[in-house]
Every structure is written in structure tokens, then in C-alpha cells.
Amino acid sequence: MWTKEFQCGGNESALLDCGRSDSARSTCSPGKAVGLTCSEPVRLVGGASRCAGTLEVKRSEWRPVSGSYWTLKEAAAACRDLDCGSAVSTGSRNEASRRSVWWISSYCVQSGSALRECASSSSSSSIVELTCSDSVRLVNGTSLCSGRLEVKSEQSWSSVCEADFDQQDAEVVCRELGCGAPSVLQGALYGEVEAPMWTKEFQCGGHESALLDCGRSDSARSTCSPDKAVGLTCSEPQSIRLVGGASRCAGTLEVKRSEWRPVSYSDWTLKEAAAACRDLDCGSAVSIGSRNEASDRSVWWIDPDCVQSGSTLRECASSSSSSSIVKLTCSEKVLKVLTDLLLSLVSIGLNCKLIQDDGILKEPQSVRLVGGASRCAGTLEVKRSEWKPVGDSYWTLKAAAAACRDLDCGSAVSPGSRNEASDRSVWWISSYCVQSGSALRECASSYSSSSIMELTCSDSVRLVNGTSLCSGRLEVKSEQSWSSVCEADFDQQDAEVVCRELGCGAPSVLQGALYGEVEAPMWTKEFQCGGHESALLDCGRSDSARSTCSPGKAVGLTCSEPQSVRLVGGASRCAGTLEVKRSEWRPVDGSYWTLKEAAAACRDLDCGSAVSTGSRYESSRRSVWWTSSDCVQSGSTLRDCASSSSSSSIVKLTCSDLLVQPIISVSSTMDGVSEAQQQGFRVRRGSNFTISCSVQPQYPGGSFQVTFTSSNTTHNYTQPAVNHSADFLFPAADPAHQGSYSCVYGVYVFAHNFSSESRLLSLTVTDPTVHIIRPVVLPVTLLLVVAVVVFILKASRGQKSGPQENIELDSYNLGVSRAEGEPAEEEGAQGTE
Structure with missing residues (x-):
């Protein structure tokens, strides 16, 4: 625990710039550690209230937010950061020219991060305008029109007790939030809640425009059990339709947010089609296509990530323009069965399965690799309406791993691309969709490109359930089935071969059940690798087969990550231009780069926290790696999330580079310093002693502060660091110098203060007499x-001895007397007489 009281004036730029008390606190209970919540740097300006207006975010500076790809889901997150209620309406205004703005990553916001963390620098003429409710919100719901009701009063939010809220009150809330009529009103429907609770009964007539316009009872409620907090579901407003088709479940797809508009075909996949049919209550998707108009028009672009998370199309729509419009036919819940003599084809929308005679269901083949040396290598092709190659735009190692999974091959070894002479029709694959576990076919949308995906998967080994592409439970393929491997049949040399085969670094952890237990089948023979083989199945195997292996003994393998991220050209290894290695070292694209990605990069570099991030612009575009925001924020490494691109904007990054611990030592002018293992260091009273502080060179300058703490006092002494060290002289040591000493090294770099503290040194003063x-x-x-x-x-x-004892004593005395001279003889003679 920090032991001193901070004494800030409030205007300091850093906490360690503040004063501190002389005395140190001896104890602090665990429950008294400071918890701090700072308000988010986000605001609405130019509106009728603090919860309405033009949305602005501050990162390095205040800027408006771009209206591009801005959905109701982001609007809800903005209202949350503003400590306003639910999002009521969001739109955009178009300015005469482009200006510097913040672009907000949709996935980042929807994962719960603050807008500031999800902002990247961009330029646009479209600016977000937003209106939030001032005093009511629905939290923990499944959509923007459902959740536990909370009301704001005196700057705090309170839940409402079921007994104080009725159907007419619910009608007012649903109207206030821009939703349809209330459909469900039930306590604890969206989670229980502890106090505070709203204490007065609402008395709405049902016609009011806001809940706080309603009357309230005079008497206040004293208690309300947590399971009686109001949970409210408003019906979704009618916001989706199919027009111009043969039925209500076929035609041109239109969505209403601020107005009815057709939907752009761009990035439209089977997953979005399924969601549209679900929202229309029209069963499954039967066919999707597009119609091309003569010129661009205002449309809604649907965010695939948002839809695939379970939100409605209305919540996931953002304003755009396009000439390609979605046409959709849903099944109207009609199940068609076509029967043939060896075979039945069951058609449920586009999700067709073949039912074989043995009753086994199999998906139709929809992904393949062609033109390679094996079925697990070549040009990647996907079949939806037809076979097409896959474009390599935004194609990451994570997506490659999903493709290998769909192909029933092993782990992804190396994705690449080939460039054709001209653009052709290809499939674009949604990275988020694939990484969520969906098949490639479901995640494909049509576009054109000249860059075609080529992929190599391992034929016969894979790591599953791991935290990265280089970790997981080992499985080996033989006779078309995958088997785990028993710990007793696998050693370090075998692990070296597997890690090399998968393009990873050396094995670092080899442990059973590390990535989940598994039932049979198990690989039954021991591997006998020399460690130099290129593939596991090239190794020898034992003649005898193992009959049993407990589930907890399945091999879990972690290979080290290859060195794949670095910062170059900066003042330290933790500052500079960010580069990533996949097939080669390339800089990282600065487009849509947020603080969340910056934090992940610093983590991969083992460089502490992100201090600052920005971009530099080159004179022309060059080959770069574009990193998928969704992928990085899910915890994957930058290498796993990198895809080939070109840009003139390059990421520059500064991480905190955790300071190494300073070294503290003591020396004295009188006979040195002694050290006892239990008592610490000792110096003599009256001697001069010196506390020396030093630190390994990392940054120039800085200062050292020696803190001395005794039983009743604390003192601080500060000196600038000279050659990364400082000496503190204490003349004439006395008992008052007894206590604990520590060195704190502080340095101001990258517009931030950083500090690191040494170990404690215990000193005792001893008295020279x-x-x-x-x-x-x-x-x-x-x-x-x-x-x-x-x-x-x-x-x-003399009192108790016998004659013999007297003789012995006399002899003893005689011997002593002789040594002393003659007087002894005289005494002896006198004694005899």
C-alpha cells in the first residue's frame, strides 16, 4: 500500500508532482483501497440540453465524430458515456468540406469500451448528431427497446419498483425512447438490483411525452425487494419491409431509421439475410441477390458485426450511398421436401443438407483449395450461388484458421495472395463472422478484386481450443479422423517438430489437459521423432499400441510466438514506427487505428501501457499490414490479426516501457558497513554514511528521491540523476537515522511522468564505545x-582433603612457588614445623 497522504492543489499535471505528507500510514484495511471513476472525455454541443447536440470526443484534442458507419448501437454507447439515458435518435449533418474527425470502431464500442478508446483519426464532411433521453434508460436488455428501467434524479440513477409502475407509465417510457408499445412488464426480467430504488409511485395518464412529466405520489416507499425492479420490453417499431415482390416475404429490402431507405448490397452475407428474414418473421432466407441502379442513392449500410451479435437491422444501419440494392426472398416458413430414390434433399432456405442412406447429415461442399500440391493447399474458393475465389482483402491468420477448419485440414500454416491482371468477381469474407464460428459460406459477400487468396494448411496436425494459433490441444489426423495424443506417447523432440510444422516458435509448455480434457479417440502409438523432421507424421512410431489413456493426459502444447512485432526508429525499443511480420516485416496501416489496438501492440511488445499513438504520412502508398480491430480486441496477437493492404498512413506508437527497478546501497566513512541477515545494515554512531541510488540507463535525465521512514517520522530527499545515479550524504549518524530507506527514480518522457521504486534498505546505528x-x-x-x-x-x-590430597595440593603449590623463588621454600619449612 502507498503509505503517505497526497497533497495536490488540483492543477498539477501528474500525481507524483503533488506534495506528500511527512508521516507515513502504518496500516490500511483491504477494503479501503481507492477506487476512482473519471468522467469520459465526450460531450454533446449546440443542442437543447447536455444530452443532445453534435457529438465530440477528446483524445489528443476535441473533434466531432464521423457520421460514416454510425449506428444506433454506437449511439447507445455514446449516451452511456455521457451518463445520459437511452439513445432516442441519431443522424448526421453534412458540412461543405471535409474536416478532421474521430472515426469510431463499431466492434470496439459494442464490446463495452469507451468511445475515446475506440476513436481513430480520420477526415469527413459527415458529422454525428445525437439525442439521448435526459432521465430514463433501459439497461441489460436484448435490444435498445428492452431492459431494466432506470430513472435519473439528482445526478444518480435508480431502478423502479414494480408496485410504483403500471401499463400507462410503460406506454410513456416506450414512446419517450422512440420504441413501439409496451409488450412485457415484469420484475427482475433483466436482472435483479440492489438499492437505490425510486421511492415514489408514478401516476401517468399515458399521453405524456416523458416519464418525469407524469405526476407522482406524495408518500414515499420505504422498501422494495431486488427482484421487484421493473423490467420492460417495448415492441420494436416497424422498421423493416420487403417491397415490390410477389409476397410480403420477397422483394427489395428496406429499413427505417429516420426514414425508409433500401439496403446496400455491400458486405451483405447469408448471416445478414437470415437476420432480415428473422426480423420480418418470414422464416429462413431462400435467395439473395442485388439490383443495380443507374446511379448512387441514399441507402442504409448494415454493419455485419452488429447483426451477427443478435441486434436488429434497424440498430445496425448506418447512412451510406450505393447503386447496388439488396433483393431478398424468405421462405415464409414453408418447408419444401424433394424426394429422389438413393437420396432426400431437404431445403430449409439456403441451409441445405444431404441425408444419406445411413442417416448421417452432411453439409454440401462449399469450400475448397484448388491448384495446390494437396487438398490442403492452393487457391481458396467458396460456393454460395457459384464457385468463386476469395479475395485476400482484410484476410487474417484467424480467418485462415477458420478456412482450414471448414476444409477439415489442420492448422493454418501460411496464407498468401496472388495478383491477377485485372479485377474479377470474388467473395469477400467477413472476419468477425468467421471468427465467431460461422462457416465461410455464411460469411461471404460479393465484390471484385485482382488479389486472390492462396492458403496452405497442415495436412495432419492441428492445435485446438488454444489461446492463439500457436497453442492448443494437439490432434493428429489418420484415416480421415482426428485423434488426440496421450502425454506418454509424446516428448519434447516431438513437440519441436509440431511447432516447426505449424510455423511457430520453439515449444514452451507441454502439459496434459492444458486446453481441455477429451474423450476417445486417442492416438495409440508413441511418436519417436529426432527433432529435425519437417512433419510429425514423418517421424517413426512404436510397434506396440497403447490400449488406454485417461482424458486428463491428452497433450496440450504451447509453442512460443515467432518474433512478429517491433518498434523501429524511436528513442527506445518501446517507441517508434510499428512493424509486424507475417510473411515479411511491414509497417502497420494507421487508418482506423485506436487506443485499443495500441494497448494490444504494447502488450505484444512487453512494453507496458500505450502512452501515445499517431501516424505519419508518406509521399505515396506502400505495402502495409492492416490489423483487424475486432480480432485484436478479442485478445489475439497483432500477427494473427494482420492482413495485406496498402496505405500512405503509418502507425507511430509510444509505450510506457516499464522502468527497471533502481538499485539502493549504503556506504560509511568508518570501517565500512556491516550487514546482518536479520538486522539489515549497521553503521557506527558519529560516522558519515551515504545512500547511493542508481538505475540501468533507459532514458536521459530524471531524478532520484530517497525516502526515509522511521517509527515516528518520514523524510524525502531529492537530487537530479547524474549518469543515472545519485549519492545522498548523511553526516554524523545517530539513532534518529535508524529506519527504512528506499530510492524512487522518476523521469518525464513522452509528456508523461514515470517512476519506479527500489527495494527497502533497513539501517541500524550502533554506539562506537x-x-x-x-x-x-x-x-x-x-x-x-x-x-x-x-x-x-x-x-x-583445605577443609575436606585427606593426606593424599594434601600431598597433591602441596605439590601443586610447590610447583607454583618454585616458579616464584625462594620464599616458597621458607613457607614450606614453616608449614612442616
Whole structure:
């Protein structure tokens, strides 16, 4: 725990610029750690209230938000960041010329991140305008028109008790939020909630335009159980239709947001078609196509990621222009069965399955690799209405892994591309759709390109359920089926072969059940690799087969990631131009680059947090890697998420580069410093001692602060760092210098303050007289003890000894006397007389 009180004036640029108390806190209970929520840098300007107007976001500066690809889902997130209610309406205004704006990543926002984290620099003449409700919102719902009701009063949000809310109140809320009539009103439908609760009963007539315009009861409710919080579902407004067709379930697709418009065919896949038929209550999609008009017109573009997350087309529509319009035919829930003698074809929309005589269902072949050395290598083709090659635009290793999965091949080894002389009709594959587990056929939309996808998958090995493309449970293919491998049949040399075969680095972890347990089948023979083979199945195998292997012993393998990300040309390894290696090193495209991607890059570089990110513009376009925002934010590495592109905008990135820990030491002018393992370091009272601080060179400049803490006081001493070190002299040590010392190194770089603290050094001051007296006192004390013992012994023997004892004693005394001279003889003679 930090042990001192901060004393900020409020205008400092960094916390460590603030003063701190002299005294240190000795204890702090775990429940008292500071939790802090800062308001998001987002605002609405020029509107009738703080919850309406032109949307602006601040990252490096305040800018308006681009209206391109702006949906109701992003609008809802903006209202959340503004601490306003639900999104009521969103639109755009067009300015005379393009200006600098922030473009907001749809996937990033919908995953729960703040707008600032999802903003990337762009230019546009289309600017977002937004209206949120001031005082009501629906939270945790399945759509923008459902959720637990919350009301805002005195700057805080409260749930509403079921007993204080009725159908007429619900009608007002649904109208206020731009939704249809209320259809479900039920407590705890969208999660239970603890206090605070709204304490007065609403008394609406049903005609009011806002809930807070309604009357309220005079008396307040004292209690309401958590499971009685109002959950409200408003019906969706009529926002989708098919026009000009033979039935209500066929024709040109139109969506209503602010107005009715046709839907753009761009990026339109079977997944969007299925969602449209679902929203129309028209069964499954039977056929989709397009009609081309003479010129572009205003249309709605549907965000595939948004639709595939389960949202309605209205929520996922953004304003665009196009001459290609969607035509759609849904099934109207009619199931057609065509029967032939060896075979039945069941047609449920476009999802056709072949039913064989043995009753096994199989998907029709819809993906293949052609022209390669094996069925798991070549040009990638997909069949929807027809076989077409796949364009390599925005094609990532994650998408390649999904293609290999659909082909029933192993892991993706290397995706590439070939360029043809001219554009041709190809399929574009939605990366988000594929990564969510859908088949390539469902994620394909028509477009044209001259760049064609080529792909190589491993024939017979794959890693499944891993956290990256280089980790997972090992499976081997033999006789058209995949088997896990038992730990006892697999060793480090075998692992080296697998990692090499999959294009990964050396094996780092080899452990059973690391990526999930598995039931049979299991590979039954031991692999005997030398470690140099190019493929696992090139290795030898044992003659005997294993009969059993427990599920917890299936091989889980983690290969190290190949070095695939770096920063070049900067002041340190954690600053510069960002480059990624897939087939080759290339810079990263700066288009649509957000703080979320920047954070992922710093994580991959092991460089702490993102400090700043921007772009530099080159004179002409060059080959770059474009990184999929969706893919990166799901936790994958930049290499897994990179696809080939060209751009003149290149990412520049600065990460915090965590400072190394400073070194602290102590020296003294008198006989050095002694160290006891338990007591720490000791210096003599009155001597001069020096606390030395040093740090490994990372950045120039900076300063060191020595903090001294005793039982009743704390002191700080600061010096600039000279050659990355500083010495703090303490003259005339006395008991007041006893306590703990630490060094804190601080440096201001990249417009931020960074600091790192050393270990604690414990110091004891000893009295020098102790060292002088001890050598004298100890021998004298020993002599006195010996003399006393001899005296007692003589006295004792004089009283109790017999003749023999007297002779022995006399001999002893004689020996002593002789050594002393003649007087001893006289005494002896006198004794005899």
C-alpha cells in the first residue's frame, strides 16, 4: 500500500508532482483501497440540453465524430458515456468540406469500451448528431427497446419498483425512447438490483411525452425487494419491409431509421439475410441477390458485426450511398421436401443438407483449395450461388484458421495472395463472422478484386481450443479422423517438430489437459521423432499400441510466438514506427487505428501501457499490414490479426516501457558497513554514511528521491540523476537515522511522468564505545572468573582433603612457588614445623 497522504492543489499535471505528507500510514484495511471513476472525455454541443447536440470526443484534442458507419448501437454507447439515458435518435449533418474527425470502431464500442478508446483519426464532411433521453434508460436488455428501467434524479440513477409502475407509465417510457408499445412488464426480467430504488409511485395518464412529466405520489416507499425492479420490453417499431415482390416475404429490402431507405448490397452475407428474414418473421432466407441502379442513392449500410451479435437491422444501419440494392426472398416458413430414390434433399432456405442412406447429415461442399500440391493447399474458393475465389482483402491468420477448419485440414500454416491482371468477381469474407464460428459460406459477400487468396494448411496436425494459433490441444489426423495424443506417447523432440510444422516458435509448455480434457479417440502409438523432421507424421512410431489413456493426459502444447512485432526508429525499443511480420516485416496501416489496438501492440511488445499513438504520412502508398480491430480486441496477437493492404498512413506508437527497478546501497566513512541477515545494515554512531541510488540507463535525465521512514517520522530527499545515479550524504549518524530507506527514480518522457521504486534498505546505528570496550572487558572478566574458581577450589580442598590430597595440593603449590623463588621454600619449612 502507498503509505503517505497526497497533497495536490488540483492543477498539477501528474500525481507524483503533488506534495506528500511527512508521516507515513502504518496500516490500511483491504477494503479501503481507492477506487476512482473519471468522467469520459465526450460531450454533446449546440443542442437543447447536455444530452443532445453534435457529438465530440477528446483524445489528443476535441473533434466531432464521423457520421460514416454510425449506428444506433454506437449511439447507445455514446449516451452511456455521457451518463445520459437511452439513445432516442441519431443522424448526421453534412458540412461543405471535409474536416478532421474521430472515426469510431463499431466492434470496439459494442464490446463495452469507451468511445475515446475506440476513436481513430480520420477526415469527413459527415458529422454525428445525437439525442439521448435526459432521465430514463433501459439497461441489460436484448435490444435498445428492452431492459431494466432506470430513472435519473439528482445526478444518480435508480431502478423502479414494480408496485410504483403500471401499463400507462410503460406506454410513456416506450414512446419517450422512440420504441413501439409496451409488450412485457415484469420484475427482475433483466436482472435483479440492489438499492437505490425510486421511492415514489408514478401516476401517468399515458399521453405524456416523458416519464418525469407524469405526476407522482406524495408518500414515499420505504422498501422494495431486488427482484421487484421493473423490467420492460417495448415492441420494436416497424422498421423493416420487403417491397415490390410477389409476397410480403420477397422483394427489395428496406429499413427505417429516420426514414425508409433500401439496403446496400455491400458486405451483405447469408448471416445478414437470415437476420432480415428473422426480423420480418418470414422464416429462413431462400435467395439473395442485388439490383443495380443507374446511379448512387441514399441507402442504409448494415454493419455485419452488429447483426451477427443478435441486434436488429434497424440498430445496425448506418447512412451510406450505393447503386447496388439488396433483393431478398424468405421462405415464409414453408418447408419444401424433394424426394429422389438413393437420396432426400431437404431445403430449409439456403441451409441445405444431404441425408444419406445411413442417416448421417452432411453439409454440401462449399469450400475448397484448388491448384495446390494437396487438398490442403492452393487457391481458396467458396460456393454460395457459384464457385468463386476469395479475395485476400482484410484476410487474417484467424480467418485462415477458420478456412482450414471448414476444409477439415489442420492448422493454418501460411496464407498468401496472388495478383491477377485485372479485377474479377470474388467473395469477400467477413472476419468477425468467421471468427465467431460461422462457416465461410455464411460469411461471404460479393465484390471484385485482382488479389486472390492462396492458403496452405497442415495436412495432419492441428492445435485446438488454444489461446492463439500457436497453442492448443494437439490432434493428429489418420484415416480421415482426428485423434488426440496421450502425454506418454509424446516428448519434447516431438513437440519441436509440431511447432516447426505449424510455423511457430520453439515449444514452451507441454502439459496434459492444458486446453481441455477429451474423450476417445486417442492416438495409440508413441511418436519417436529426432527433432529435425519437417512433419510429425514423418517421424517413426512404436510397434506396440497403447490400449488406454485417461482424458486428463491428452497433450496440450504451447509453442512460443515467432518474433512478429517491433518498434523501429524511436528513442527506445518501446517507441517508434510499428512493424509486424507475417510473411515479411511491414509497417502497420494507421487508418482506423485506436487506443485499443495500441494497448494490444504494447502488450505484444512487453512494453507496458500505450502512452501515445499517431501516424505519419508518406509521399505515396506502400505495402502495409492492416490489423483487424475486432480480432485484436478479442485478445489475439497483432500477427494473427494482420492482413495485406496498402496505405500512405503509418502507425507511430509510444509505450510506457516499464522502468527497471533502481538499485539502493549504503556506504560509511568508518570501517565500512556491516550487514546482518536479520538486522539489515549497521553503521557506527558519529560516522558519515551515504545512500547511493542508481538505475540501468533507459532514458536521459530524471531524478532520484530517497525516502526515509522511521517509527515516528518520514523524510524525502531529492537530487537530479547524474549518469543515472545519485549519492545522498548523511553526516554524523545517530539513532534518529535508524529506519527504512528506499530510492524512487522518476523521469518525464513522452509528456508523461514515470517512476519506479527500489527495494527497502533497513539501517541500524550502533554506539562506537561498544566496539572499544568489548576487547578489554571480555579478557578481564574471564581472568576474574578463573581466579574465583581457583580460590573456591583451594578453600574447599583445605577443609575436606585427606593426606593424599594434601600431598597433591602441596605439590601443586610447590610447583607454583618454585616458579616464584625462594620464599616458597621458607613457607614450606614453616608449614612442616
